[in-house]
Amino acid sequence: EAGVAQSPRYKIIEKRQSVAFWCNPISGHATLYWYQQILGQGPKLLIQFQNNGVVDDSQLPKDRFSAERLKGVDSTLKIQPAKLEDSAVYLCASSPLREVYEQYFGPGTRLTVT
Amino acid sequence: KQEVTQIPAALSVPEGENLVLNCSFTDSAIYNLQWFRQDPGKGLTSLLLIQSSQREQTSGRLNASLDKSSGRSTLYIAASQPGDSATYLCAVCMNRDDKIIFGKGTRLHILP
Numbered sequence: 001e002a003g004v005a006q007s008p009r010y011k012i013i014e015k016r017q018s019v020a021f022w023c024n025p026i027s028g029h030a031t032l033y034w035y036q037q038i039l040g041q042g043p044k045l046l047i048q049f050q051n052n053g054v055v056d057d058s059q060l061p062k063d064r065f066s067a068e069r070l071k072g073v074d075s076t077l078k079i080q081p082a083k084l085e086d087s088a089v090y091l092c093a094s095s096p097l098r099e100v101y102e103q104y105f106g107p108g109t110r111l112t113v114t
Numbered sequence: 115k116q117e118v119t120q121i122p123a124a125l126s127v128p129e130g131e132n133l134v135l136n137c138s139f140t141d142s143a144i145y146n147l148q149w150f151r152q153d154p155g156k157g158l159t160s161l162l163l164i165q166s167s168q169r170e171q172t173s174g175r176l177n178a179s180l181d182k183s184s185g186r187s188t189l190y191i192a193a194s195q196p197g198d199s200a201t202y203l204c205a206v207c208m209n210r211d212d213k214i215i216f217g218k219g220t221r222l223h224i225l226p
Binding site: 004006033040041042043044045048056091093102103104105106107108110 | 118146148150155156157158159160163203205213214216217218219
């Protein structure tokens with residue numbers, strides 16, 4: 001099966017600009033996650049969707065970050081306006097609703113804010 | 115609040131040696147535990163997943179163990195190779211369909 005797809009792979013923007021990331025999960029996977037990974041740290045969950053509903057967005061900085069998953073498939077994560085501390089790798093993951101619960105990760109988008 | 119700790123933060127060993135990476139977690143009521151590999155600039159690749167009812171999983175030269183009662187897991191790599199150089203992340207899931215909580219990882223460097 002095809003893996004989780006993300007684009008772009010790299011993005012460089014200036015602070016106060018806006019940026020959007022796209023994720024296409026594995027076909028049939030109901031749950032989709034966006035993680036932020038700052039250099040030297042483990043990934044931190046930003047938002048979790050089940051189908052097109054939000055399950056957990058407690059760690060999403062809602063004043064500048066937004067995410068949507070229309071039709072319960074693809075998802076976009078947006079940052080507006082960006083700050084220097086948003087420089088990180090943004091990882092998308094998906095998982096199926098079955099007993100052995102495992103998350104599959106995409107290659108990530110590396111964001112540099114200058 | 116669940117916290118995941120990985121020790122050491124970095125490790126360099128000569129090629130061919132066996133090695134152990136450690137992971138500890140504060141809340142033992144986990145659903146499962148996963149070990150991931152991350153190469154520089156890349157995403158995460160799942161290596162092994164251990165359900166809460168299991169004690170270990172093996173894949174090739176990798177063996178992961180889980181001791182829920184003590185809040186510990188180890189990843190054993192046998193006969194290390196330069197291609198094993200990467201960051202290894204431990205992550206726990208508290209409930210089915212729940213988010214994964216990651217450790218900061220161990221950066222492993224295998225010396226040729």
